[in-house]
Amino acid sequence: MLLIRCPWCGERDEVEFRYGGQANVAYPADPEALTDAEWAEYLFVRDNPKGAFAERWVHTAGCRRWFSVVRDTVSYRMTATTATTATTATTPEAAQ
Amino acid sequence: MSSQPPDAAAQLPEHPDWLWRNPDPKPSYDVVIVGGGGHGLSTAYYLAREHGLRNVAVLERGWLAGGNMARNTTIIRSNYLCEASAAIYEHALGLWEQWPQELDYDFLFSQRGVLNLAHTLQDVREGVRRVNANRLGGVDAEWLEPDQVKEFCPIVDVSPDVRHPVLGATLQRRGGIAKHDHVAWALARQADAMGVDLIQGCEVTGFVRDGAGAVVGVETTRGRIAAGRVGLAAAGHTSVLADLLGLRLPLQSHPLQALVSELLEPVHPCVVMSNHVHVYVSQAHKGELVMGAGVDSYNGYGQRGSIHLIEHQMAAALELFPIFAQAHVLRTWGGIVDVTPDASPIIGPTPVEGLYLNCGWGTGGFKATPASGRVYAHTIATGSPHPLAAPFGLDRFTTGALVDEHGAAAVAH
Numbered sequence: 001m002l003l004i005r006c007p008w009c010g011e012r013d014e015v016e017f018r019y020g021g022q023a024n025v026a027y028p029a030d031p032e033a034l035t036d037a038e039w040a041e042y043l044f045v046r047d048n049p050k051g052a053f054a055e056r057w058v059h060t061a062g063c064r065r066w067f068s069v070v071r072d073t074v075s076y077r078m079t080a081t082t083a084t085t086a087t088t089a090t091t092p093e094a095a096q
Numbered sequence: 097m098s099s100q101p102p103d104a105a106a107q108l109p110e111h112p113d114w115l116w117r118n119p120d121p122k123p124s125y126d127v128v129i130v131g132g133g134g135h136g137l138s139t140a141y142y143l144a145r146e147h148g149l150r151n152v153a154v155l156e157r158g159w160l161a162g163g164n165m166a167r168n169t170t171i172i173r174s175n176y177l178c179e180a181s182a183a184i185y186e187h188a189l190g191l192w193e194q195w196p197q198e199l200d201y202d203f204l205f206s207q208r209g210v211l212n213l214a215h216t217l218q219d220v221r222e223g224v225r226r227v228n229a230n231r232l233g234g235v236d237a238e239w240l241e242p243d244q245v246k247e248f249c250p251i252v253d254v255s256p257d258v259r260h261p262v263l264g265a266t267l268q269r270r271g272g273i274a275k276h277d278h279v280a281w282a283l284a285r286q287a288d289a290m291g292v293d294l295i296q297g298c299e300v301t302g303f304v305r306d307g308a309g310a311v312v313g314v315e316t317t318r319g320r321i322a323a324g325r326v327g328l329a330a331a332g333h334t335s336v337l338a339d340l341l342g343l344r345l346p347l348q349s350h351p352l353q354a355l356v357s358e359l360l361e362p363v364h365p366c367v368v369m370s371n372h373v374h375v376y377v378s379q380a381h382k383g384e385l386v387m388g389a390g391v392d393s394y395n396g397y398g399q400r401g402s403i404h405l406i407e408h409q410m411a412a413a414l415e416l417f418p419i420f421a422q423a424h425v426l427r428t429w430g431g432i433v434d435v436t437p438d439a440s441p442i443i444g445p446t447p448v449e450g451l452y453l454n455c456g457w458g459t460g461g462f463k464a465t466p467a468s469g470r471v472y473a474h475t476i477a478t479g480s481p482h483p484l485a486a487p488f489g490l491d492r493f494t495t496g497a498l499v500d501e502h503g504a505a506a507v508a509h
Contacts, residue, residue, distance in 0.1 A: 013404075021348075040493045041344070045493075
């Protein structure tokens with residue numbers, strides 16, 4: 001089980017959280033201009049790296065707020081936590 | 097083949113170090129398959145057997161069948177909901193029924209029946225709907241009331257007083273289990289005998305492309321290998337490989353856990369799965385209870401999972417099977433599964449000339465092994481999708497023609 005640091009509540013067990021997938025995926029600025037392939041990319045394709053990954057979690061059993069972390073997908077170690085919104089997440093590069 | 101003979105364990109073949117050669121890679125092959133698990137071996141087998149392609153290599157970074165093939169819970173069934181998936185899994189089940197004789201190797205295929213339990217009215221409706229859909233599609237399926245469940249699997253608690261009472265179940269009598277590592281050895285032996293080079297300890301680190309961008313080979317830890325065509329069969333690591341080409345795929349890799357108990361005398365006559373309380377249990381030929389859990393919610397390549405998923409699974413198992421209360425867990429493990437947005441696989445060509453994909457089987461790959469290899473071999477050999485694979489092309493995420501199998505995929509993901 002992961003020990004996750006909520007920026008507002010501190011370190012809590014993973015079971016208090018829900019996973020939100022890749023961070024920093026912005027809603028298309030001009031949705032009507034997107035091609036089918038661009039829509040598919042936005043809806044279905046996310047990064048899936050073996051290594052540092054910026055992702056979102058929500059503290060469902062606590063403050064119910066979203067935040068971003070950078071986690072290594074092999075060691076599962078979290079190296080950065082950011083209280084932020086969906087569109088201004090931290091990146092793997094920022095943690096290195 | 098029906099249920100296993102009582103002395104099945106005594107009939108197990110010896111360890112098969114001598115069942116295939118261990119060749120060095122040649123400079124060039126007509127087809128290179130990346131990944132020496134069940135699907136890669138099955139693909140190589142059918143490339144050689146049905147398409148006459150003998151100049152084929154299977155490259156495995158570790159050892160043959162040491163990844164997901166050795167980490168799954170060995171359940172075989174074909175009672176999927178959508179026509180496209182039921183068709184490919186039923187094709188697989190038909191091949192499973194032929195394989196013990198065709199491969200001339202005893203991998204203890206045991207058609208002991210698969211129960212999928214229903215615990216809510218919605219489960220009942222979904223189960224009955226799936227039974228009807230399966231029958232229309234030529235897949236054997238029955239609906240059992242709780243007393244019939246008890247008759248078929250006496251150790252299941254069907255009393256109405258438990259937290260998640262059993263309201264019924266679907267039954268596929270032709271479903272069952274097989275000994276997964278022996279399946280791999282059987283395939284490896286046959287592919288090797290037809291001339292396929294099975295190369296272990298050979299990790300693909302890059303791709304060779306020609307001036308037009310087509311893939312014409314692979315870079316490996318054992319040197320450059322030219323290839324007429326390259327087929328990926330790398331399960332959870334497919335996106336890691338595709339990233340080397342700048343090819344982005346609708347895949348997320350998650351750890352999927354399982355565990356076995358200590359050896360017990362035969363108590364569990366069939367396979368029992370429960371989506372709602374989330375556990376699936378069978379008893380291996382040697383006597384271990386083999387139990388599956390869910391995927392971790394987060395992306396991961398660590399080949400280990402979270403203890404709270406096991407707790408959840410064990411709680412469900414104990415409610416359904418009070419007889420398990422004193423059983424000890426022997427070991428737990430995790431495999432990395434590649435999950436697609438519609439819980440269906442991706443099979444077919446890619447935008448990169450010369451590169452083919454077989455991935456995204458999520459939690460359901462083992463049971464598909466024969467059909468996966470056969471349709472993939474056809475797709476690679478002919479350059480166009482096998483009819484059974486056509487609905488599973490990468491382009492479905494652009495066209496929107498998804499094969500939404502979340503309901504029948506058995507593991508929530």
